[in-house]
Each structure stands twice: as C-alpha cells, then as structure tokens.
Amino acid sequence: MTNTDRHGLIAQAVGESGSATVQDLAELTGASEMTIRRDLDTLAAQGVLERIRGGARTLLLRGEEPPFALRAREAVDAKRRIAAEVSSLIADGETVLLDSGTTCLEVARLLQRRPVTVMPLSLQAIRLFGETPGPTTLMVPGGRPRAAEGALTGPLTLASLSALRFDTAVIGCCGLSAAEGLTAYDLDDAAVKKAGIASARRVIAAADAGKLGRTALAYVGPSALLHTLVTDSAAPAEEVAALEGTGTVVRTV
Secondary structure, eight states: OOHHHHHHHHHHHHHHHSEEEHHHHHHHHOOOHHHHHHHHHHHHHTTSSEEETTEEEOOOOTTOOOOHHHHTTSSHHHHHHHHHHHHHHSOTTOEEEEOOSHHHHHHHHHHTTSSOEEEESBHHHHHHHHHSOOSOEEOOOOOEEOTTTOBEESHHHHHHHHTOOEEEEEEOOSEEETTTEEEESSHHHHHHHHHHHHTEEEEEEEOOGGGBTOOOSEEEEOGGGOSEEEEOTTSOHHHHHHHHHTTOEEEEO
C-alpha cells in the first residue's frame, strides 16, 4: 500500500467513525504504529484531521464541508475519468466558466492544453493555468478566496459573472438529487454557482457518485437547470433515472 493510499484509508476511517486509535488504524492498514503516528501528524498538518492522544478525530461537524485536502484524496480515479469526459464535451474555441472544487481542478488540468477561453473560480486552477504557457486564454475574476479552499466568492465574483456570457459552465456540487436539486455547503458558494449557471448557455455538472442523492445546506437550484451531468459508474441507478426524468442528460464513466 502506497503512502497516498494509506493516507486516504486513514482519512476515510476517521471521517466515517469520528475518531480512531493508532492501534485500530495500524490493524486496518497493516502498517506499524510508528508509521501510523507519522501519517497522523502529516494529515493533521494538512488540515485533514485533528491529532489527539493515542489517535485522531475528525474536524467535521455534521453537515460541514470536508477540507479541500481531504476531498482531493477521495475518488481520484473517478474524478479523472469525469474530467476527461467533461473535456471531451467542450469544443475548441469555447468560452468556459470553471467552478471551484477538486473535480473541476482535474478538468482544468486537461483544458490548459486546449485552445479555449477559461475563467476559473478557484485560486488553485488560476495558478495551474498560469504556470504553463499554452493555447488557453485565461480570464481572472475578482473576488475573495475562501480560507483553505481557494474558491472565489463575494460581490466582485458575482459582478465578474454578471458581466460575461459563457458557452459552457462546468459546475461542481456538494449534493445533487432530483428531489432536492443542486446544493452547496456554503451560502456564498451557492450564490456564485447560481450566477455562473445564469451566465452560461449550457451547464455541465461534474460530480462523483458520492455527491448523488446527498443534500447540503445551501440551495442552488433544481436539477433541471443542468443540461448534462457527468458522473462515475458507481452512481445509484435510481437517482440517475430520477435525474434523467427532470431532463438532465446523465453520462456515466
């Protein structure tokens, strides 16, 4: 088991149970307790969990958004497949609004080699496009970055979106269901998603199966706003069918 795989397993175990001892995690991963202690120190430094005597506990309250560092370790292969499918739906020459979040960051890695115009809504993606000169035209919005997330929000971000019209908006989500629609953990983030959807001719949602059937705090809008949803093959069939019933085209990868 690689360090990355072990860290992901530890983070998942602590997140699901609320806390775990060093001994429990050693048995789970097959690693030594000394290795687990080092892993916990590393994950605590990244803001994934909190180190306590004899183990670790989650930093999350019920319904709270997981830290970016933790989400970046989850469903990595699925997110990359989703990103590849989203990229294939975008034609050269398009203007693209790219939402914040870990799946959208994977989309950014692919679009940075494409002759498209992109406005990313996260500092991570903006940095990515700025690092490597290429055929992509980068547009940078105003806004205030959310702590630890890098997602841009606030009046300047909303003003940037209202001033432009995009061919495609690629939107991430915290929860999506046919019954409850598209939701986010944060009200400011929800406002940005609403503005992004309103500014685009076509809306593609990029969401791994873990987001489907889940509802977060802040309402963005009904699922019918989404022209296409790209998700992975683990998506629950009943939720996929329900979303298709609202008019959304669902593509599983």
